[in-house]
Amino acid sequence: MKQVQEPTASTTGAAHVGIVFAIGLGLCAALFWDALAAMVDVWYRSSSFNHGFTIFPIAGYLVWERRHALGQLRARPTAWGLPLLLGAALFWLIGRVTGTMVIQQYGMIFVLQTFMFTLLGWNLTRRILFPLAFLLFAVPFGEFLVPRLQDFTAAVVVLGLKLVGIPVFVDGVFITIPSGNFEVAEACSGLRFLIAMVALAVLATQFFYRSIWRMLVFMVLALAIPVFANGLRAFGIVMLAHASNNTIATGVDHIIYGWVFFSLVMLIVLGIGMLFRDRDLHAELPPAIPVGGAGAGTGRLAAMTVAACLVAALAPGFVYYSESALAGRTVGRLAAPTTNPPWLAVPASEPDWRPAYPGTDGELFQTYRAGKRQVSLYIAYYAYQRDGSEVVNSTNRVADGEVWKRAALGHAAARVDGAPLQVIQTRILAPQGNRLVWSWHWVDGVFTADAKEAKLRQARAVLLGGWPEAASIAISAPYNEKPEEARKVLQDFLDQHRTVHQVLAAARR
Numbered sequence: 001m002k003q004v005q006e007p008t009a010s011t012t013g014a015a016h017v018g019i020v021f022a023i024g025l026g027l028c029a030a031l032f033w034d035a036l037a038a039m040v041d042v043w044y045r046s047s048s049f050n051h052g053f054t055i056f057p058i059a060g061y062l063v064w065e066r067r068h069a070l071g072q073l074r075a076r077p078t079a080w081g082l083p084l085l086l087g088a089a090l091f092w093l094i095g096r097v098t099g100t101m102v103i104q105q106y107g108m109i110f111v112l113q114t115f116m117f118t119l120l121g122w123n124l125t126r127r128i129l130f131p132l133a134f135l136l137f138a139v140p141f142g143e144f145l146v147p148r149l150q151d152f153t154a155a156v157v158v159l160g161l162k163l164v165g166i167p168v169f170v171d172g173v174f175i176t177i178p179s180g181n182f183e184v185a186e187a188c189s190g191l192r193f194l195i196a197m198v199a200l201a202v203l204a205t206q207f208f209y210r211s212i213w214r215m216l217v218f219m220v221l222a223l224a225i226p227v228f229a230n231g232l233r234a235f236g237i238v239m240l241a242h243a244s245n246n247t248i249a250t251g252v253d254h255i256i257y258g259w260v261f262f263s264l265v266m267l268i269v270l271g272i273g274m275l276f277r278d279r280d281l282h283a284e285l286p287p288a289i290p291v292g293g294a295g296a297g298t299g300r301l302a303a304m305t306v307a308a309c310l311v312a313a314l315a316p317g318f319v320y321y322s323e324s325a326l327a328g329r330t331v332g333r334l335a336a337p338t339t340n341p342p343w344l345a346v347p348a349s350e351p352d353w354r355p356a357y358p359g360t361d362g363e364l365f366q367t368y369r370a371g372k373r374q375v376s377l378y379i380a381y382y383a384y385q386r387d388g389s390e391v392v393n394s395t396n397r398v399a400d401g402e403v404w405k406r407a408a409l410g411h412a413a414a415r416v417d418g419a420p421l422q423v424i425q426t427r428i429l430a431p432q433g434n435r436l437v438w439s440w441h442w443v444d445g446v447f448t449a450d451a452k453e454a455k456l457r458q459a460r461a462v463l464l465g466g467w468p469e470a471a472s473i474a475i476s477a478p479y480n481e482k483p484e485e486a487r488k489v490l491q492d493f494l495d496q497h498r499t500v501h502q503v504l505a506a507a508r509r
Helices: 009-031 033-045 052-065 081-097 101-120 122-138 143-163 191-208 212-243 252-275 298-326 451-464 483-495 500-506
Strands: 169-171 174-177 180-183 362-370 373-382 405-416 419-430 433-443 446-448 470-479
Touching (some): 009 033, 009 101, 033 052, 033 101, 052 122, 052 191, 081 101, 081 298, 081 451, 101 298, 122 191, 143 174, 143 191, 143 405, 180 212, 212 252, 362 483, 373 483, 373 500, 405 433, 405 483, 419 446, 433 451, 433 500, 451 470
Antiparallel strands (some): 169 174, 174 180, 362 373, 405 419, 419 433, 433 446
């Protein structure tokens, strides 16, 4: 009679991690397909997030590196993971009802992480905490930093030009010197370098340091050096173009210099980090302490798997039924607001400025004149907000980025329908002239220019039964040299025009 050997420890622990991860990834793909597909699409389309394709393989390698330690442990499902899993699903729900894709994607990753904790238990999960946490870098996050990075990069370029004695005129992100005009475009903001550097730096801390303080110092350097270096890179490109009479450092050369420079900066940051490392690069991870007792039986594993899947499906189930109830809603009559003299509506004509707001259920564009003064009004209306159709979205822009380009972004105090409101103020430039744009949102029947408040009101409308309709409003006025002139025109127009809320409310079905 042959003795039947039980599976070795190395097979049991490592195999459980792989199996549970595969089940969890399949569950996320089934329940949160929109978020997963959108994430991969951004990896493919945006050069700032191409590194996303490497995150899961890197996390997988980090788990494989721990295979011997994992093999000494057993999967022990824990019911304590179910509340955490529910919390992760609710986090995704907040992102869904507010139309915030980045929150949905983080929620999906949280669901995967807590699903693994629920089925593996603490003893196994604690050995793969870093690989699980590293998965968060798969989420495309950070685009909100682009305007600030553009402004900082422009400031560094201007400072450098002044230090070397080159006359310079700056208007927001547009820089003019005797040899030509330059724009610190979104692609020049350095976001792609910063995001990739942060992900690489976090990975390096796993191999470089044991001390938390050393890790923090290294991360500060990894954040600061790429930002300053990108400013120096942009300054160098302008200087090369100036010295060569604009024959080099433009077009493809510009991109090549950027990647070569970034590679050099990356090596410098890693080199600095290695100078004060306190971990041997070749040191192995400490072995796991085997835990006595058998792991969970097949029946308990199956029961906990079913329970975890059901908990994770609660939030998507709620969304399915709530969105089914709203589907098919349409926009009523969206009429142009009336104004008091001397402001008069101009007969319909092809506008020279139109914001880019994809996914609207209805749009209104109307131009008004009072003598030589002119104001253009744009309203993007949504019967209800959902993915790709919401008032706060990174794709919504008052400057299309092709004809009209953003020069500066800020806020201004205004009066809308007779009430004070802090609006978003954007200066945009085009070959045909300059415009000052004031924009704000209408969510759950309330005006606001604050993106966070707009999202919270959107969530309240869905979860607590408020107004599902929403809109974005933008008004603009041309100016020659002084934006202050346009500000006065815009406010005078609003003072003679107090029916914006009535027009939006009247469009409700």
